[in-house]
Amino acid sequence: MAQISDISRGTFIRYNNELVQVVEYEHRTPGNLRAFYQVKMRNVRTGKLVENRFRPSEECEIVRVETRDYQYLYRDGENLVFMDNETYDQIYVPEATVGDNADLLKESMVVKISMDADTPVSVELPTSIEVEVTYTEPGIQGDTATKTLKPATIETGAIVSVPLFVNIGDKIKVDTRTREYMSRVK
The missing domain is CATH 2.30.30.30 (SH3 type barrels.)
Structure with missing residues (x-):
């Protein structure tokens, strides 16, 4: 104790x-x-x-919790499948364990999973991810001075608020902790 x-x-x-x-x-x-x-x-x-x-x-x-790197593979119903990069063992993690950021997971993304014995207790995503915008309304040309945001759907299916100058096909950087737009990626 x-x-x-x-x-x-x-x-x-x-x-x-x-x-x-x-x-x-x-x-x-x-x-x-x-x-x-x-x-x-x-x-x-x-x-x-x-x-x-x-x-x-x-x-x-x-409680001692072991944390290891795992690679996200795919979604299987209510579970998410991850693979240990060292042993190639696959584990099934309930989507509720990942929380609200489950829709930010990209295939082959490396995450940290904390395990209590053989039970996954938390999944930590990288602090930022680079994704492509798959859908957003076109922005108004010249309207870049204001901090106005519009919704955009990214390749993982999540909806993120982005500035007006971001268009379909642009690669952007998103903060996974706050789900906010950080910058465009070249």
């Missing part, structure tokens, strides 16, 4: 017999009251956010 002060953002712990990942972690010391830790955690199995206050003397169980 470890002290609650030993955890940090991204740590996996066991909370109420459930595996959770720490999303936010803050040490607070209000005026004349005792200090406490405000911790926001995401349940790995259900994806729900849980928030709790811990006393500094409380203990928690830190």
Whole structure:
């Protein structure tokens, strides 16, 4: 068992017999009251956010999670199929484990998958991806001074907001954490 002060953002712990990942972690010391830790955690199995206050003397169980690189292969119903680059073993990961960014996955993309024993608990995409715009409304010529955005469908099927000067066939860079347009790729 470890002290609650030993955890940090991204740590996996066991909370109420459930595996959770720490999303936010803050040490607070209000005026004349005792200090406490405000911790926001995401349940790995259900994806729900849980928030709790811990006393500094409380203990928690830190769970060791192994992280490895996997290559995305294809979608198989509700599951996504990934391959280990070293052993060539294939694993099936539920789409809910990937979360909202499942539609940003491109074939042969390398991602980091965290495993608790043989169960995948989280999938981390690269911070940015380069994709081609498959559909967007044509922009108005000369309207590049404003920060106006329009929706665009990219090759993975996701919809991203892009500036007016982006056209069909352009390659763009997208931030996978915020799903925002970053730049055009030449």
